[in-house]
Amino acid sequence: MKITVLLFASLRDAVGASRLELEAPDESTPRQIAELLAESHASLRPHLRTIAYAIDGEFVAGDAKWAEAKELALLPPVSGG
């Protein structure tokens, strides 16, 4: 499946892009997609442990299943306020 990955703050700096189109195996979970991305962007690997995931603006678990390819956001630890 084709998926759009959004990257923010330290993750964007690590990967060097704020948005990537990715071809992932069907039924990949958010965590599997992040790991797939880390294979081609090694600088992402140290961040994997602390990443949170969101699909269409809502948090999802790393092992979430979703029906069709959408926008997956990879969120580093937040520091608003």
Add this chain to the structure above:
Amino acid sequence: MIQITSRPIEPGALLSAVEDDGSGGTVLFLGCVRDHSQGQKVIALEYEAYEPMALRQMEHIKAEVCQRWPVRRLAIAHRLGYMKVGEISVAIAVSCAHRAEAFEACRFAIDTLKHTVPIWKKEYRPDGSHWVEGCAAHPIAAQTETHERKEEVSV
């Protein structure tokens, strides 16, 4: 009023937004850029957000706060972009019939915002800049569980 803006935050606008004849207590929280962090001098902060999600998560906070306390009106504004020491990065105003719940509701709102809203800040120090990695982002429900667990441990 739930707002993400690149312009300076006007506290008066938030106070106006929560004006209410039935409220006897209004609490206004302002988060400002501080000149130091962990013993280091800070010159400025730069904030960015995943805006659509940040707005949605701020709406969730409002809903959760209004469910837990008898809040009459609530306003949240977060500014994005580059801010110098002393500038306001976040403001929350809550009005309630009584002060106790207004204080509690406002405290919960800012504490929750720091865990659940996808906003990030970059710290500028004299020797360079770096992203501040705060709390692992998670939804409100997960935070509530964490709070309850902590309370259990401390009892």
